[in-house]
């Protein structure tokens with residue numbers, strides 16, 4: 001405890017650790033169902049950069065049904081009509097979201113802060129909500145039988161203890177709560193690549209025009225690029241695992257030239273605007289599936305339960321859908337007064353197959369779009385041309401856009 005501060009204690013129904021898309025969506029669903037919720041979030045404002053910004057139609061629909069999407073959009077966003085794989089000047093793959101039913105017939109590039117702030121605004125309308133930001137969860141509270149009954153956290157005003165019927169770990173890919181519970185992350189490095197992210201200011205970036213999310217393949221490594229609100233382009237340069245050290249060892253100018261070669265349309269802006277290696281953020285790409293998603297008193301959701309490669313922009317979709325699926329399970333658990341692994345485990349039972357499918361699809365996408373080598377380069381255009389004219393094209397689009405389309409909000413549990 002910090003000197004001069006009394007220990008703080010909060011008693012609630014559900015303690016959610018992590019105020020990301022999974023945690024805050026779950027909080028709002030529970031609050032609407034008359035459940036008290038405390039969210040413990042280590043950051044004070046959503047200023048963390050390079051979080052996922054692309055929302056798929058499935059997530060948009062759920063946020064809209066929760067009354068959150070319109071307000072988030074008003075804070076600023078760009079619609080993207082297509083996802084394209086471009087090799088030199090040729091579009092190999094052109095996935096057009098406009099073929100999906102309106103109003104969710106696009107991808108949305110929206111700063112994650114806009115979504116989270118809007119979710120928070122709605123949560124804040126409920127008396128039963130405690131937002132404990134600036135507090136880092138660092139310990140688990142257990143009863144005499146070893147069941148988890150809360151968390152401890154540290155913050156500027158000292159030590160905090162939250163006691164709850166059940167704890168939800170929604171604290172992301174490096175989940176501390178998962179580690180404290182002794183659950184293995186199940187990390188797997190199947191993608192064998194890292195992504196270097198950076199943003200450039202584009203002179204015409206804010207203008208109203210057709211937009212798309214692109215993977216460029218020019219010289220060397222593939223690059224992902226999309227317009228980011230308000231006037232930026234977000235670029236992700238894929239490199240073989242560990243390849244970044246090799247590139248930067250040759251200096252800033254060499255790195256810039258490699259980038260310029262990889263993404264020719266932005267070559268001039270790269271030369272002008274990248275002034276230091278600090279302008280570049282390295283993302284270690286891996287996927288993971290925690291060994292178990294529930295123990296007595298604790299359930300894991302979102303990236304804490306399953307972490308994905310950024311390919312196909314699935315993480316937020318999945319996190320929001322997880323919250324929607326877990327909501328009725330938690331309401332039922334509270335009603336029964338039973339937060340055992342047997343009850344909470346219903347979440348993993350219902351969700352595991354969806355997650356396995358997404359992971360398989362991502363591995364396939366990664367191989368199809370990012371693989372190097374003469375064979376892959378020769379085969380890719382042929383495969384892409386064939387795919388365009390098969391029913392599989394629409395099936396893949398719907399899978400990427402919606403995930404499991406049967407996941408629906410249990411609105412019948414809402415009390416307001």
Ligand SMILES: Cc1cc2nc3c(=O)[nH]c(=O)nc-3n(C[C@H](O)[C@H](O)[C@H](O)COP(=O)(O)OP(=O)(O)OC[C@H]3O[C@@H](n4cnc5c(N)ncnc54)[C@H](O)[C@@H]3O)c2cc1C
Nearest residue numbers: 018020021022042052053054137171172302303313315316
């Ligand atoms: C570079 C990058 C690009 C991506 N691009 C996309 C994309 O375009 N589209 C997409 O859908 N997905 C994308 N993703 C994935 C997406 O961001 C995640 O899947 C999604 O944010 C997961 O949501 P979550 O709520 O489970 O976890 P997170 O968003 O990680 O939220 C976890 C929260 O927990 C908090 N926290 C962590 N530890 C503690 C602690 N000890 N105590 C208290 N709080 C804690 C964190 O501060 C954070 O707010 C991307 C990911 C990365 C890294």
